[in-house]
Amino acid sequence: MSTKRKTTIQDLADYANVSIGTVDRVIHKRGKVSPDKQKKVEEAIKKLNFNPNLLARTLALGQQFVICSLFPGTTHPNSYWSLPKRGVTEAVVDYRDYGLECHAMEYSLFDELSFVEKADAIIDMNPDGVILAPLFEKESLLFIKKLDEKKIPYVFIDAVIPNQKNLSYIGPDLKGSGHVAGKLMSSMLNSFDDILILNFVKGLENSHINIIEKGFREFFSSSKDLGNGKINSVTVPSIEEADITRELTKYYIKNPETKGVFVTNSRAHIIAKYHAMHELPIKLIGFDMLEANILEMKNGNIDFLISQRPISQGAMAVKTLFEFFVQKKTPAKIRHVPLDIIIKENIDYHIKLQEPVNDKL
Structure with missing residues (x-):
């Protein structure tokens, strides 16, 4: 037989x-x-x-698999978190005939309590699996403990908390992305130039952005490329343009020798517009191909963008859970996405790659 x-x-x-x-x-x-x-x-x-x-x-048709996603909320359709959310949504469409459905939960990046409330709501739903962006580490650990107790599998995307029982982590090498940004910045500046790291987050010590900043600083400390230049860091607990502009103005008045800025999230376009308005010849590096970032790069106001393939992260997370449920596949614990280096000269090529994830799962 x-x-x-x-x-x-x-x-x-x-x-x-x-x-x-x-x-x-x-x-x-x-x-x-x-x-x-x-x-x-x-x-x-x-x-x-x-x-x-x-x-x-x-494929065991007729079974129902309910997953929940817990991501930061999106302020508008072109914000960063709309991209992994899009990846999840499009992937779920591909699997919906096989009993897969997803409930999307969102929390505020500037309100830890909102994370706790949505996490508790997910626990009450008792889903089959969870896709989590654990950007608040302390609160995420409490949530993870409850998931472990209920034996609910979970996948991290965009950020990772080490030494947990997550099914997989899908996202960038956080410290490595900081290293990449450091190397790009050093290629544009002299060794005596001052650099500013801009973080937009509440509670840097409780955030994955802290790891990115460490990677950036470690590049310069290990390579000695900074020379006599200084690396300063400013953390703004807001993503409102008025708040960012006010803090940036105060900083530049006190630090007029700043020649490079590294924005550790997707808000580089706000800084780019500020530099252009005030005719400041400051080199700028940021993350991700949002429409606003693309426009400012094409206008010559952003030098480098580092893309972390957020749409693919969401889609891969759904696929990982589906294969775990249906095919009993155990995924790799860590699945780093490539970091794409975007410049004005190749941005149109990468725009074409940002198409629907269907048929690429």
Whole structure:
């Protein structure tokens, strides 16, 4: 009797290099699929000798898997956290026919209590899995303890808390991203130039941004590229443009020799507009391809952007939980996403890559 494992829809998706959702649309002849992907799926079905009638058994159709995401709230559609949220939403669409649904919870980056309230609401829901951005470390540890007690698997994205029982971490090497920013900054400045690190967070010591800043400082302390220049840090507990402008003005009055600024989140566009308005020749590095950052880079006001592929982070987290539930796959504990270095000359290429995640899961 043959013990060969039956071909699954995931096998077809992997072979054809498309999403599970695309395979499903081809099999059931519903929804729009490009001719190229249609051909790839049909070739995979033939090559792997797949029987569509086995679909229900191989993916345990009829089961329900409820996951919750807990991310910072989005202030507008083009804010950073709209991107991983988009990745989660689009990935869930691909898996919804197989009983997967997601409840999105949001907390304020400047209110730890909001995190606690939403975390407790998730515990009350008793979901099958959680996707968590643990940006408040102390509060996240309390939440994680409750998840562990209830044996609810969880995936970290964007930030990681070491030595936990998370199923996986999907996101950047935080300290490494700080190193990258340091190297980029050193390539633009003289060794005696002063640098400002700008953090927008409440409670730096309780935030993953602290790790990014440490990585930036460690680059210069290890490379000796700073020379006699100073690295100062300012933490602003707000993302309001008026608050940031006020703090920046006070700083520059006292520190007129500043030649470089590293923004440790996605708000570089606010600083870029300030520099342009006041005609300040200050080099600027920030994170992520938000529309506002893209515009300021094209205007010549941002020198480097470091992209952490936030859409992919959200999509990969959903896929990780789905495969864990259905296929009993145990993912790698740490899955670092590539850090893309964006400059004015290659930004259009990277914009084209920021397309829907469907068919890339």
